[in-house]
Amino acid sequence: xxxxxxxxVKVDLSSGKQTIVSISEDVxxxxxxxxxxxxxxxxxxxxxxxxxxxxxxxxxxSTGPLTGIIQTAGRYQVTTRSPxxxxxxxxxxxxxxxxILKKTGLDALIITGKSSKPVYLEITDDSINIKDAKHIWxxxxxxxxxxxxxxxxxxxxxxxxxxxxxxxVPYASIMNDKDRAAGRGGVGAVxxxxxxxxxxxxxxxxxxxDNPEKLKTMISTINTLIDKNPVTGKSLQLLGTSVLVNxxxxxxxxxxxxxxxxxxxxxxxxxxxxIAETIxxxxxxxxxxxxxxxxxxxxxxxxxxxxEYETVWAFGAQxxxxxxxxxxxxxxxxxxxxxxxxxxxSTIGCAMELYEKGAYPNKMEWGDSSNLVKYVEDIAYRRxxxxxxxxxxxxxxxxxxxxxxxxxxxxxxxxxYDPRGVQGQALSYATSNRGGCHMQGYLISPEILxxxxxxxxxxxxxxxxxxxxxxxxxxxxxxxxxxxFLQFAISIDTxxxxxxxxxxxxxxxxxxxxxxxxxYNLERKYNAExxxxxxxxxxxxxxMEEELSExxxxxxxxxxxxxxxxxxxxxxxxxNGIPTAETLKxxxx
Amino acid sequence: MKNFDVSTLAKMIDHTELxxxxxxxxxxxxxxxxxxxxxxxxCVNPANVEFVTKQLEGSDVLVCSVVGFPLGMNTTEIKALxxxxxxxxxxxxxxxxxxxxxxxxxxxxxxxxxxxxxxxASAPAHVKVILETCYLTDEEIVKSxxxxxxAGAHFVKTSTGFGAFGSFEHHVRLMRKTVGPDIGVxxxxxVSNFKxxxxxxxxxxxxxxxxxxxxxMEGAKLFKYAPDAWxxxxxxxxxxxxxxxxxxxxxKALYQYYTNMCLKCDYxxxxxxxxx
Numbered sequence: 001x002x003x004x005x006x007x008x009v010k011v012d013l014s015s016g017k018q019t020i021v022s023i024s025e026d027v028x029x030x031x032x033x034x035x036x037x038x039x040x041x042x043x044x045x046x047x048x049x050x051x052x053x054x055x056x057x058x059x060x061x062s063t064g065p066l067t068g069i070i071q072t073a074g075r076y077q078v079t080t081r082s083p084x085x086x087x088x089x090x091x092x093x094x095x096x097x098x099x100i101l102k103k104t105g106l107d108a109l110i111i112t113g114k115s116s117k118p119v120y121l122e123i124t125d126d127s128i129n130i131k132d133a134k135h136i137w138x139x140x141x142x143x144x145x146x147x148x149x150x151x152x153x154x155x156x157x158x159x160x161x162x163x164x165x166x167x168x169v170p171y172a173s174i175m176n177d178k179d180r181a182a183g184r185g186g187v188g189a190v191x192x193x194x195x196x197x198x199x200x201x202x203x204x205x206x207x208x209x210d211n212p213e214k215l216k217t218m219i220s221t222i223n224t225l226i227d228k229n230p231v232t233g234k235s236l237q238l239l240g241t242s243v244l245v246n247x248x249x250x251x252x253x254x255x256x257x258x259x260x261x262x263x264x265x266x267x268x269x270x271x272x273x274x275i276a277e278t279i280x281x282x283x284x285x286x287x288x289x290x291x292x293x294x295x296x297x298x299x300x301x302x303x304x305x306x307x308e309y310e311t312v313w314a315f316g317a318q319x320x321x322x323x324x325x326x327x328x329x330x331x332x333x334x335x336x337x338x339x340x341x342x343x344x345x346s347t348i349g350c351a352m353e354l355y356e357k358g359a360y361p362n363k364m365e366w367g368d369s370s371n372l373v374k375y376v377e378d379i380a381y382r383r384x385x386x387x388x389x390x391x392x393x394x395x396x397x398x399x400x401x402x403x404x405x406x407x408x409x410x411x412x413x414x415x416x417y418d419p420r421g422v423q424g425q426a427l428s429y430a431t432s433n434r435g436g437c438h439m440q441g442y443l444i445s446p447e448i449l450x451x452x453x454x455x456x457x458x459x460x461x462x463x464x465x466x467x468x469x470x471x472x473x474x475x476x477x478x479x480x481x482x483x484x485f486l487q488f489a490i491s492i493d494t495x496x497x498x499x500x501x502x503x504x505x506x507x508x509x510x511x512x513x514x515x516x517x518x519x520y521n522l523e524r525k526y527n528a529e530x531x532x533x534x535x536x537x538x539x540x541x542x543x544m545e546e547e548l549s550e551x552x553x554x555x556x557x558x559x560x561x562x563x564x565x566x567x568x569x570x571x572x573x574x575x576n577g578i579p580t581a582e583t584l585k586x587x588x589x
Numbered sequence: 590m591k592n593f594d595v596s597t598l599a600k601m602i603d604h605t606e607l608x609x610x611x612x613x614x615x616x617x618x619x620x621x622x623x624x625x626x627x628x629x630x631x632c633v634n635p636a637n638v639e640f641v642t643k644q645l646e647g648s649d650v651l652v653c654s655v656v657g658f659p660l661g662m663n664t665t666e667i668k669a670l671x672x673x674x675x676x677x678x679x680x681x682x683x684x685x686x687x688x689x690x691x692x693x694x695x696x697x698x699x700x701x702x703x704x705x706x707x708x709x710a711s712a713p714a715h716v717k718v719i720l721e722t723c724y725l726t727d728e729e730i731v732k733s734x735x736x737x738x739x740a741g742a743h744f745v746k747t748s749t750g751f752g753a754f755g756s757f758e759h760h761v762r763l764m765r766k767t768v769g770p771d772i773g774v775x776x777x778x779x780v781s782n783f784k785x786x787x788x789x790x791x792x793x794x795x796x797x798x799x800x801x802x803x804x805x806m807e808g809a810k811l812f813k814y815a816p817d818a819w820x821x822x823x824x825x826x827x828x829x830x831x832x833x834x835x836x837x838x839x840x841k842a843l844y845q846y847y848t849n850m851c852l853k854c855d856y857x858x859x860x861x862x863x864x865x
Contacts, residue, residue: 224618224622224803225803225804225807228801228803228804229804230781230804450781450782451782451808452782452783452784452804452807452808452809452811453782453783453784453785453808453819454782454784454823454827455819455821455823456821456822456823456824456827459821461818461821462815462817462818462819462821463818465815465817465818466815466818466819469811469814469815469818489804489807490807491807491808491810491811492810492811492814493810494807494810509810513814
């Protein structure tokens with residue numbers, strides 16, 4: 001079969017049993033791979049009333065038909081129930097692991113049950129072996145990868161958890177290829193709950209392509225489109241994702257001190273430009289990627305990768321900290337211990353505001369970077385102040401009686417764009433199936449970056465339509481398992497052409513978009529069964545009630561209710577945000 | 590604008606590369622892209638015309654050369670000679686820059702003659718007259734258009750892309766109104782996405798000069814999924830030349846001209862103070 005390897009394996013860690021899972025041609029066509037395939041496999045196995053960290057939860061690693069073939073397609077998707085949000089969670093990571101996993105012959109790997117002792121999975125072209133992980137349990141992610149690599153060929157790629165995952169921190173990440181992260185939603189904790197430390201992949205199988213000649217032309221076209229687009233062809237290449245620091249700050253929507261302000265006076269000192277002047281050592285790229293947005297960096301004491309834009313913000317402006325070296329080292333520490341930087345930073349920010357308001361006993365002050373790295377370590381090991389911070393901001397703020405101070409949606413912390421400056425992104429945050437994230441519908445693209453065109457960022461007109469469109473396109477592209485950045489440069493019509501050239505299928509652009517719509521609705525259906533509804537499509541009250549007092553987004557609040565009604569209607573959901581039977585039927589769910 | 594046919598966009602685009610640092614590899618790519626996307630022409634500097642003609646041989650993509658570019662301050666004889674040479678080398682369209690300083694001085698006969706000689710030297714190629722609208726008042730833009738028509742030009746064109754700012758709907762509309770339906774209007778400079786392109790066409794442009802042709806065409810594929818939403822109007826200040834007027838880039842008199850335009854505008858109170 002062209003594009004796919006036509007093999008899905010379920011490994012039950014409780015019994016050690018391995019099973020081949022078959023899916024029909026119809027399911028493959030309707031869900032493709034990655035996020036779609038992972039979701040279908042997951043929801044077929046797991047109901048919505050299970051414990052995310054319980055033995056009954058499953059975790060699915062999935063690739064797509066383009067994985068291992070075209071630019072950026074070294075990625076993989078992880079699908080499970082999130083211990084942070086209790087909602088459906090998909091988390092994606094770049095690097096090379098996805099491509100090498102697929103070359104072992106797998107489209108997807110489903111892991112169920114719980115091992116009685118720490119183990120790791122060794123996957124080769126011929127077999128999947130469950131191996132003792134006693135020697136790596138307790139090690140950080142870099143040490144784990146180094147140890148496992150030392151016993152393998154140079155081609156091996158490793159995804160693993162660090163101490164945060166072992167200690168079931170609900171926002172622990174899965175790390176692969178040293179510093180690439182499936183960061184959000186606590187997928188690392190789900191691995192930890194199964195006593196699964198790592199997965200090593202060492203595949204060399206060929207991936208068949210329907211039309212290799214046309215594929216060469218398509219790859220060249222993709223390179224041209226990437227090169228011509230100002231975001232992918234210039235900004236991300238030269239300054240990495242942190243190119244956004246000055247841009248977003250100038251728009252007055254760079255969240256500062258737990259979203260109390262929209263302008264950070266020291267933004268310049270933590271910007272992409274400043275990184276390039278100070279700590280930058282070089283660029284790094286994922287599988288066949290010409291963008292190479294990754295930053296190799298070095299501080300006085302350590303070296304590693306990053307920080308990315310969201311991390312610069314989470315450990316910087318969000319905490320009132322402008323010390324780039326310390327921000328960078330907190331990022332390194334998160335990578336090593338296996339923690340999501342956004343939730344880690346934002347939870348610390350929440351604690352700082354709780355302390356400022358007299359609701360939190362531990363002294364944590366804005367701008368104090370002296371303990372930042374220690375906080376991160378304490379979270380991963382759940383010790384000292386880290387016991388509280390490991391809860392995530394929602395539970396932390398609830399525990400101390402000020403739930404409104406957690407800047408989250410569905411329990412997931414918001415990223416680095418104040419929604420008061422971007423109405424469409426606000427709606428996208430609120431309706432994101434996995435919680436407060438920017439990746440499921442990146443409205444910053446038209447509202448700030450002008451890609452594909454500029455939309456009035458303060459207007460709510462037309463935003464419901466574009467949010468739904470972007471969410472569906474993103475879900476479709478996630479089912480191909482490509483980098484989100486390609487969406488700046490490449491339209492869904494062109495993605496469809498690539499998919500058809502590789503698979504020999506005859507998807508239309510409308511059909512590919514409908515795959516995204518189907519994914520979004522099935523995720524929503526699962527969440528509804530888990531008890532989520534309109535009340536959870538809600539932003540913290542700060543964004544609807546408190547105007548920003550300065551900067552280019554001053555005097556603004558989010559007009560969520562008006563957009564939400566329109567959005568639900570457009571989606572074919574009821575007034576509670578739940579897909580109607582008719583909508584689900586029309587999508588073949 | 591909602592009835593705009595995206596598929597007609599390619600045949601309006603002059604696929605353009607005019608930077609001084611563009612070598613042959615880049616120009617060759619430009620030609621390959623123009624053929625692939627079906628753009629109407631490739632627009633380059635005179636030094637690249639011969640090379641482009643060879644690259645486009647056998648295709649229906651036209652060769653367009655700029656003349657007196659980008660300042661328009663060459664003598665008329667040199668502009669005419671430059672145009673003649675470009676046509677001899679294969680150009681079928683000539684984009685000439687007027688002497689903006691002379692226009693500002695009100696030397697209308699000189700401007701008319703400057704254009705006429707280039708039109709004569711370029712025949713049978715078509716001539717587009719670049720006004721560099723950022724440096725002209727509305728009255729001067731109207732007069733420049735009239736002079737271009739009188740001199741036999743086939744198009745009037747807004748900008749070089751090297752001036753203080755590029756094309757604005759306001760100017761394109763004014764130019765179309767002045768030249769009538771039989772003369773082409775080319776919007777160039779700052780046309781970077783499909784909404785810009787559609788806005789210019791809606792204002793009366795029949796040709797678009799841009800180096801972002803591919804980005805525009807790829808983005809335009811999204812139009813069909815939510816046409817009404819994409820075309821939600823931006824606030825008028827975002828598409829007004831007065832908002833782009835920069836004290837560091839414009840002569841004092843023109844900066845004051847645009848500042849006054851803004852001060853007298855009804856939208857100022859409603860929108861501008863909130864939008865930065």
